[in-house]
Amino acid sequence: MNSVGENNIVETAETDAISISQALYFCCSDANGEKDLQLISSALTSDRETQLRQFLLRRLRKGAVYKGTGSCSGLDFSIGEGCSTPAVCFYILLPCSPKKRDIVQESEENNGRDTIICLLSDSETTLDTFQVELTQFCESIAHRIPKEGSCPTSVEEELKEWYGACILYTVRVVRALGPEGLAYLLLMARQDRPLEMSPEVDAQLCADVQRLATGCGVARLLANKRLSYPEGEYSQGKGLVFERTPLGPYPLSPKVPSGWRIGSRIAEWGKRLAAAGSSGVSEHSRARRVKKVLEAFRLETIKDMNALKRLLKQSETDHYCLYRACIFLRQSGNSHVLLEHAKMEGGSSMDVIRVLEDYFSTHGNQATEGTYG
CATH class of the missing domain: 3.30.450 (Beta-Lactamase)
Structure with a gap:
């Protein structure tokens, strides 16, 4: 043996x-x-x-x-x-x-x-x-x-x-998606939504993309619980599918549902990931650089959540802080996920959260980095 x-x-x-x-x-x-x-x-x-x-x-x-x-x-x-x-x-x-x-x-x-x-x-x-x-x-x-x-x-x-499965997969995903595809992947992870791969994509690349998406998702970092969305939402064209693109600059491209857009913050993260995985250094060095960018992306999510919790607590007694919380959420491009995780953690700010949810459901969020219809 x-x-x-x-x-x-x-x-x-x-x-x-x-x-x-x-x-x-x-x-x-x-x-x-x-x-x-x-x-x-x-x-x-x-x-x-x-x-x-x-x-x-x-x-x-x-x-x-x-x-x-x-x-x-x-x-x-x-x-x-x-x-x-x-x-x-x-x-x-x-x-x-x-x-x-x-x-x-x-x-x-x-x-x-x-x-x-x-x-x-x-x-x-x-x-x-x-x-x-x-x-x-x-x-x-x-x-x-x-x-x-x-x-x-x-x-x-x-x-x-x-080694290829645990480390070099990061380089393969960056090479396959490019800046725009990476930005959409990060958006899916930040909004805690599963993604789909078209059937013609090989199993190894599917596993690589899913692993990277899982690694930069917010559920593991915050409440350690997946967010729930309305049943059947993905069957109504609300999900994101990566397709094989033999004629494009990158092997995979996102099939983007109507109404989606990528804002400047998330687009910049996609460019940073693409640059980290670009040529000029060895593959293991590129993998390490990509991982550092992903860690910074996750850290920004944690910082946003901590900032929101402070604003929610202050908003219980200060209406100006409620206004600041509203502006912060609009600029974050991640209002739904942050509010949902704030609800999961509970606490004394539930009334404030409901006020903010009512506002966004009525007025929308013009500053979001990705919308769903």
Whole structure:
């Protein structure tokens, strides 16, 4: 079952390259009750795999590895031959694929076999920036490893593709959409609406676009709950579909419903994303730059929400602050989503929120960055 191979070298669009690797272990307890690791597969050389195993065992036996929570740590060795750059490792402890649960089985399954997945790269790739993507990828891997028996070969093969799936996907999406498509993608994410892909778009690109949209959505950042929209809204031409465009400057373009428009703020974010993913630097550097722009986009959403909450609280006793809240929402281009999340959080400002909702439902929002009919 154990296999030791060569490290992977990822060539970028330019001349530089980085070294990546991966390792997969079963985590169990030895005869003394101490944590032990059984190697499933590794792309490291035997001496480096031994160093990695010792590092993981020290962490496990100190109780410093928490199930379901990934961590990034620098290691004392490099991955590539002749490379002096120390490696960085993302590792996570996850339960193997559970059986169908019921109340009787739950206690037994909680004590079942676990797995540790390790993803390694050169330190300049900054894996900690992509921890959400790495965690989601590892969860999908662990879910297909049975609690008993050997690990499927297909899982080991998929694990080798972790770098392209978790990091370079950002560059592929930027290359496929361009500034305008990215602006519409960000608008969909900010308004917390699902998007659709036309059937001719290949499965890999569909998954890439959906992953990027999920990563910059507001639900995970604010109330951690999706907003609800009227049933059947998407069937009435209110949704956004990305289509394949063989004759256009970019592989995908948005099919925009009537009444939609992109305002200056969201258009600028689309341009910033496109610039971050443009040529001139290595692919892993472009991916890191795209991720930084996305983080800034999410941070702006959080700042808008915090500013609105302050204005709502002040508006309970100050009518001028109510006017300021109204102007702020109109300029944000995101009034519906911000007000909905404010309602989800509850508090004493519900009367103020209802006044603002009544105003926007009556007068509309001429400053929105995207409208739906």
